Amino acid sequence: MVGTEGVARVRAVGDGHPRGLLTLWGVEMWERFSFYGMRAILVLFLAAPVEDGGLGLAPHIAAAVFGVYGALVNLMALPGGWLADRLWGSHRAVVRGGVVITAGHTVLAVPAGAASTYTGLALVAVGTGLLKPGISTLVGRLYDAEEDRESGAARRDAGFSLFYMGISLGAFAAPLVTGFLGERVDWHAGFGAAAVGMLLGLLICVRGRDRLPGAADGPARAASPAELRTPLLAVxxxxxxxxxxxxxxxxxxxxxxxxxxxxxxxxxxxxxxxxxxxxxxxPDLEPVDRRRLVAYVWIFLAATVFWMIAEQGGSLISLFARDHVDRTLFGWEFPTSWFQSLGPLYSIVLATAFAALWLRLGARQPSTAAKFALGLLGLGLATLIMAGAGWAAADGGRVTPLWLIVAFFVQIMAEMCLSPTGLSVTTRLAPTRFANQIMSLWFLSVALGSALSAQVVRLSTVWSPGTYFTMLGAAALLCAAALGLARARLRRLMCGVD
Missing domain, CATH: 1.10.287 (Helix Hairpins)
Known part of the structure; x- marks a missing residue:
């Protein structure tokens, strides 16, 4: 039921696209279903009392575990991408990643205490690192044989748009299913649903192998024994x-x-x-490339601050919703984790609108620094809305869910300004010889932001929710102001790229 409407849409909109696109769309939708389904209930399970089936961690420790899990997921993409490129090939990496993810969710579905939980999280992080780089490569490979370059580029872009629709659909549906099972039936039933989702994606990947060009091939250039030594030493x-x-x-x-x-x-x-x-x-880095790297340090730090705050939407904000938000609807209290479907829903609605906006503005659209400043400004406002909710709940009562509905909407609008811009400017600022490394750095900004959030959440033990979100919002606004003031300098450092 999760993917029926989406599959029909892909078949209708994707007419003329390679048959393998539907296969990869199904794999990614179910993988994202498993990922976001588990993520939606993770912090709630970690913080739930032992007598209610949880681990009984203090809220700030549960939020910190959530943060370092997010950091590991993004860190693991580095060795995962290397293994796909130099050892296994993309399809084998995706299949093996799917197997490891399924194993991780299955371990989480077994009520065996903290050791089992952390083992399951580690397996999911490793498996996601193996799967994510390879599956995007497979989508691009579907269009490598296009003869007409202009037509091929347009079809490639359309194909990736359909592919990312699968991500949004999976991320939207997952909390509704795993959240209900986890919070109303049993936490491990929710984790089990995530395992079933990944298993379905894995079966689609294996059965649809013949639709994927080069799926049976190994890496384009296999690593030699000497080349294996460096990554092994790094690991x-x-x-x-x-x-x-x-x-x-x-x-x-x-x-x-x-x-x-x-x-x-x-x-x-x-x-x-x-x-x-x-x-x-x-030693042979050109002066212009060195200046662009300096500009990218600013971009990296700004993105890190953004993700440090934004990633708390799945941790401390989720715990706030559990304790301080009135979730009663027509006499029935809906699960806390359902709030996690808001972000993907807004993304589905807003992504096309923002893409059309930038195209319409053309040369008049804001600079990269200005878009990043707008992103941080929006995030600051969203966090201050949460601060308002925190102050409104200071007397121990529960506030209307409209606070969170509006806060998530503003946050996703902010993310639409910053995240696609970050990916784009990363490819444009990269020196030729460091193109892959800089793209890795973009994902490392997400990892570092998640890791730093694991440290920042400790302040929630000494500040009230209102004060805590006020300080986070103020930090985002200060960073936005700094970027706004530095936008002319950043444009000079980019040496014509912006």
Whole structure:
């Protein structure tokens, strides 16, 4: 039922597209169903009392675990993309990633305590890192054989639009299903529904293999034994850093969970710092490329701040909705996790409108820095709306859900200004020799923002919800003002790219 209407739409709109597009659309829709379905109930399960089937974590610890899980998902895309490109090929990477994700959700569906939960989360993060880079590559490969370059480019763009519709549909439907099962039946029933979703996507991927060109092929250029040594050393170094930082944190008196949170945060800071250091130290880097890298540092930091705040929509805001929002509708209290369907719903409605707006404005549209400033401004306003909800609930009562409905709407509008612009400017600022590394840095900004959110949420233990969201909103507004004031300098640093 989740995908029936969407499949019909793909068949109607996608007439003339390669048959493999429907296969990949189904894979991605069900993978996103599993991902966002589990994500919608994760923090609620972590913070639920043990007698109610949860892990009984303090709210700020549950939100921190949610943050480092998000960081790991984006970090794992780096080795996942390398394995797809140099060892397995895209289709094998997608299938193996789907197997690992299914295993992770299955482990989460078993009520076996904290060890089982963290093992399941780690498996889902690793599997998602394997699957995500490869499946986008497979979509692009469907259109590589187009003869007419202009027509092929247009059809490719249309194909990706249909593909991303699957993402939005899966993300919208998932919380409605897993949220009801998790909160009304059993948490592990919700995780089990996510496992079924990924299993369906995996079966579609395997059965539709013949529709995908080059699915049986290995990587375009397999890594030699010598080339394997470098990534193995990098992974080994990352594992050593995690283990060492965790050990130090435990010796410092922190719990194992808190120690892992600190270690993952440290790793997530170290990886992009190492990326930037390697690029800036390249001896043959042209002066113009060096200036553009300086501009990209600003872009990266602004995106990090944005995701640090925005990612809390699935953690602390979800917990706020559980405790302080009146969810009664016609005498029935709907699940807290249903609020997580608002973002994807708004994305479906607004994505086309924003794309049309930028096209209509043409050369008159705002600069990259101005769009980022607008994104942070919108996020600041959305967070201040949440602050209003926090102050309204300060007397212990419950507030109308309209606070969250409006806040999520403003946040998604802000994301429409910043996220597509960030992806676009990343490809335009990248020096030729570092094109792949800089694209990785964009996803690392999401990882770093998620990791930093795991640290910032600790302030919720000393501030009221109203004060906490007010301070976050003020931080976003300050960053927006800084970008707005620096937009002329950033345009000069971009050396004609903007």
């Amino acid at each position: 080994g170094g990352a594992m050593a850093l995690l283990a060492g930082a965790s050990a130090v944190a435990v010796l410092w008196g922190q719990s194992p969970t808190q120690a892992v949170i600190q270690a993952v945060t440290l790793l997530t800071i170290a990886v992009p710092a190492a990326y930037f250091a390697v690029m800036f130290r390249a």
